[in-house]
């Protein structure tokens with residue numbers, strides 16, 4: 111266990127039992143396991159916690175006995191999958207912006223943080239345009255409207271304003 115973590119854990123244990131001696135606290139919370147001393151664990155622990163096993167919080171943690179096969183936890187897993195997809199698409203959009211030097215593909219002006227960014231398919235998906243960096247460009251929302259207006263590819267019939275807004279931006 112890292113010393114800093116150990117110190118915190120130790121102080122917590124001591125604080126919890128102000129009427130007990132250090133020796134008692136040690137016997138109560140620490141044990142020797144497989145040659146390792148001072149392994150932290152409550153009495154009859156189910157598992158021992160070492161620094162290396164501490165959960166990495168930037169990932170969505172899988173709860174104790176969570177399993178995708180448990181119907182009660184289906185929503186939980188769906189959320190987890192959704193988050194992953196979201197992360198993937200965010201990083202992809204970020205990459206396109208980086209490649210363009212955070213400048214609009216149409217007007218060449220800077221795309222600032224407060225701008226609404228649209229992702230424009232040069233050749234629309236329905237016309238066979240690929241969904242890759244060659245065909246996909248970050249533009250201002252305003253610029254996207256202009257591009258859409260003057261595109262050689264008219265919007266498909268039956269697509270409403272919502273479709274025109276997001277237009278080719280289905281990244």
Ligand SMILES: [Zn+2]
Pocket residue numbers: 214215216217218219249250253
């Ligand atoms: Zn622009």
